[in-house]
Amino acid sequence: MTAIGFDNTERLLTPGQVASLFSVDPKTVSRWALAGRLGSLRTPGGHRRFRESEVRELHARLTSEAHH
Template sequence: MNGSSDAPTNGDEQTQLLTPAEVAQMFHVDPKTVTRWAQAGKLSYMRTLGGHRRYHRHEVIELLKESSGDA
């Protein structure tokens, strides 16, 4: 059993949080690009107690669906 985890492991997409690196991997971009998207308001985020950004998985998936429809 893994005692340390940044995101809930209950599988609920509504509450699962992703790191900037995980979001970047999904979009095939640099994590700094994800940070710029957040600053521009394209993605909402929350901050951990340590000040790191975390993104809601369901919002990331919606943005991914929207961006894949643009092509």
């Protein structure tokens, strides 16, 4: 959950944006982060942000599993 070593050019998503992509509640996204299912960063104000590439990877994995 640290900002050290992350690519500054990568788009960061809010919990609401991630929740919208997965059709879940934003609190579910926060629980995924706490469980280690999805990595997150913290803004200086303490808000969670998620790397778009990691979110897309998880979405692709879950979508693929759903179709098998």
